[in-house]
Amino acid sequence: MTDAVTETVARTDRERAVCERVDAAQIVAVTTALVEAPSVNPGGTEGEAVAVLRAAAERVGATVEVREVAPGRPNLVATLPGGDGPGVMFLGHSDVVPPGPGWTDDPFAARVSDGRIVGRGSTDMKGGLAAIVAAMDALRGENLSGPVQLVCTVDEEEHGIGVRDLVGGPDAYPLHPGGYAGCVVAEPTAMETVIACRGASYIEIEIRGRAAHSGRPADGRNAIDAATKVIDIIRADHDAMQADLDPLLGAGTWNVGTITGGQGISAVAPNCSIGIDRRLMPDEDADAIAENLRAEVRRHGIDSDGIEVDIAVTMSMPGFRTAPDHPFVRAAVDAVTAVGAHTSIGGWTAACDGGFVSRDLGVDCIVLGPGDITGQAHQPDESVAVDDLVTAARAYAVLALRLLG
Structure with missing residues (x-):
């Protein structure tokens, strides 16, 4: 991370009033309810968590529409109304990874311990969703020039069918015709302002040779031998990319995650x-x-010479980059510092749904959210600090107020 920002930007009376309306108890209640509505992916069970989020958004005065992308897997768009000018989009996802082993208690029985909400998804990213709802509540009654929208997608942790549906048929969603000043992806960044994000893809390679007795390997064509040569190409390309590093994102990477083959030790694969x-x-x-x-x-x-190689892309999600001097970036940095928190501008080597919103909807994106993706997300006893959720909600509210107020 670079461009550290530590000074507090003076707030107006209006901004202070909005911040004071952020309710910590409300954030805890919504986060807890979301954690206790398991939406494990794979599993296709986001519906219950989305129902919790819908009720919470409607309670704070938002109009809510849901669209089922697959059975039991609804995307959600919650809109706090404003004028016809550009709005602000907040983007999140409702699914969580499986809990895995090592938990000291039920991962879906959310609890508050030492000021932290513990439970699967508390950091990634149900706490962030609750912070957005709290910010929308704090903005109620303000005369905004454009709407504040929460867009929550399904299947972010696997194949992204939710965001693909969103950008593939945006007319099917109540997206704002006046456009957006920007999009905040509320993934956990410890409130660092991430302006660049790598994308991700899965590439699957099938190699076919010819079996033969291992006593006469020349009679066959060994697919595993061919695979090692393909891996050598991949390794060389990976190493070459590391010689030219982007200051925010590093470089692209290859990782061979799985390999299977052969029919037995005594046969040519x-x-x-x-x-x-x-x-x-x-x-x-x-x-x-x-x-x-x-x-x-x-x-x-x-x-x-008897070896066939098929290469297929089975999943792809784009990255994005937003200019550091973009007005939306500067407004986000100022909003975080205005609520007394520290931020800096940097990049993210992970991937998120923001790349689709940037590429396909033309909305400039940042990633900015409460919680620690490396220290907490996808781990046993995942947790997020209540104070961090309150800070995020206040920063979101101030950002929207400054852009739309």
């Missing part, structure tokens, strides 16, 4: 499958990367 994670820089395209890999396979003669 007739098949091999490789599953690869390829992290994307904001200007990279997964299909183009896969085509380049195919060309390298051909150039090295791997796809010949």
Whole structure:
């Protein structure tokens, strides 16, 4: 992270009043209710959590629409009304990863301990959703020039079917026709202002050879041997990319996550499958990367002499980059410091739904949210500090007020 900001920006009486209306008890109640509505992915069970979020948003005066992307998997758009001018979008997701082992208590029985809400999804990212709702509540009655919208998608942790539906048919959603000043992805960044985010893709490779007795390996064509040559190409490309690092995002990366093959030790392997994670820089395209890999396979003669190699992109989500001097970025930085918190401008090597909103809807994005993605998210006894949720809600409210007030 760079460009550290520590000074507190003076607030107006109106901003102080909005901050005072942020209710910590409300945030705890909504976060707890969301955690206790398990929405584990895979599983396709986000419906109960979205119902909790819908009720919470309606209680604070938002109009809410849901659209079922798949059975039991609804996207949600909650709108706090404003004028016809550009609005502010807050983006989140309702699904959580499986709890896994190592919990000291029921991961879906939320509890407050030492000022922290403990439970699966508290940090990633049900606490962030609750903070957005609290900010919308604090903004009620303000004469805003545009709407404040909470967009909550399903399946962010797996294949992104929720955000793909959102950007694939935006007319099916009550998105604001006046556009948006920007989008805040409320993923946990410890309130750092993330202006650049890598994308992600899955590339699966199927290699077919020919079985033979291991006593005469020359009679066969070994798919595992061919796979090692493909991996060598991948490793060399990974190493080359690390020699030219972006100051915010580093570089793209390859990771071979799975490999299976062969039919037995005493036979030449007739098949091999490789599953690869390829992290994307904001200007990279997964299909183009896969085509380049195919060309390298051909150039090295791997796809010949009885060996066939099929390469397919099975998942891709884009990254994004927003200029550090963009008015939305500066407004977000100032809003965080205005509520007495520290922030800095930086990048994120993880991926999120914001890349789709930036690329396909043309809305400039940042990632800014409460909680620690590296220290808490996807881990046993996941937790988030109540004070951090309150800070986030106040910062969100001040940001919206400054842009729309």
